[in-house]
Amino acid sequence: MLIHEKPALKAEARNLNFYYGEAQALKNINMPIYDKKVTALIGPSGCGKSTYLRSFNRMHDLYPGNRYEGEIRFFPDNTNLLSSDVDPIEVRMRLGMVFQKPNPFPKTIYENVAFGLRVRGETNKRVLDDKVEQALRGGAIWDEVKDRLQDLAPNLSGGQQQRLCIARALATDPELLLFDEPTSALDPIATGAIEELIHELKKRVTILIVTHNMQQAARVSDYTAYMYLGEMVEFGKTDEIFIKPQDKRTEDYITGRMG
């Protein structure tokens, strides 16, 4: 076995700049995302980590006045996710996203998970049932909801809602799963369940997670990127970043002198 074995690339940001109108929110970001690994984005509030995350599935396209420069290459097909020739809907079909606050649709548990499949034109009841079950199992919530799939999703607890949202994202077999501070609205027990789930999920899907909880980054991620004021200050293996950061700013943040 090779000691310096490099995992395959799933995506790579190249000279990425992003502007909200005139304000530049991301400055020349270069960063790899490795296949079937968990990459954490950390940094103080307003450093651009969520902005960066939301660039991957072109969420910024939903609002006027936003502009990208540079590229995010997506592998194996080497598509530039940010290209104006690439439809944002195509991008969102390939990537999944879990939001900061659980945002289940005010529909049944079943319909929440089935929605992504319906969008893709799936109408066969048996296929839907199957995939919904798989996704709910993937989201580690199947046992809790299997007897009440027709209940309204907003009646679940916050932690269950978030795992349902993960199941919703998993149902369409995304190649890259984006997590935007997925546990910031949850209690420690629900947070633990989600972290365990992320650990389980990286066997089958690449994960990029924004978190403002450094312990969480240390617990769940293989790679960590520290961002500050729209810049990528440091990127590396999580243990290395946390044990011996190269940059003074990273060290200050990690040791709690700033943040």
Next chain:
Amino acid sequence: MQALTTEQIRALIARGKMKDTIFQALGIICLAIGLLVIFLLVGDMLQRGMERLNLDFFTNFASRKAAQSGILSAWVGTILVMFVTAMAAVPLGVAAGIYLEEYAKRNWVTDIIEINITNLAAVPSIVYGLLALGIFVYAFGFGQSILSAGLTLALLILPIVIVSTREAIRAIPAMIREGSMAVGATRWQTCRYHIIPYAMPGILTGVIIGLARAIGETAPIITIGALTFIAFLPPVPFTGEPPAGLFEWVMSPFTVMPIQIFNWTSRPDPAFEINAAAAGFVLMVMVLSMNAIAIYLRYKMRKNIKW
């Protein structure tokens, strides 16, 4: 500053609470004045029209003899006109509202459209009548028909439907829209599966409030030349020989409740005043039941929508 003693604190609270009580009393009085006026009006109409409020009143046509006069053609006309109004205003208004909220780019053109929708809501209803007289009655050749009246009132309530649709859509949190788009839905799929269903209670409320306003409109209907004396009913809707026969009713002459009331109040014979009061009461009941339906539907549908 010296810390307050318990006595001082209590005195302070007592003084504050005095003002609370005064304002509360004032509020109740103001509320009572408003409610009282409505109750008096409705009660007065009911009392004066009481003797006419029997089954015959609903099944008789208007007649020269006050006692045998009824509102059959008026209430049937009102319901048919309202039906046409809803059929026209709901799709137009809802589609326009969705377009403005979900599709339109934010620029000066949308700003101007937005301002003008607000202006449309302020246009006096008689102006809609004049417009309809020129367009529907003459230019389109619909004549003095249920169709003309329904479309006129649809124009009148269109701004209400558009505005309530937009408000209902705006009340949906952005994270729901983002959640839908994030799984790869198009804008239309997002509207079709999420925005429209979740906005439906608000839209319905707006539509019914609009219809409740339209049901009492007299001026534009008179302007397009609705008859005041109709002793026959339009063909029963959707029963004639298809295809044209199904819609014969929309081209029929008609009268509506407010016109019937207006007609009766302008008669010299005071006996017709009783008819007018009775019909006025019936119209009030129609409006209030529409509002009641709106409240019920909103309550029922909102129960299942939360974020």
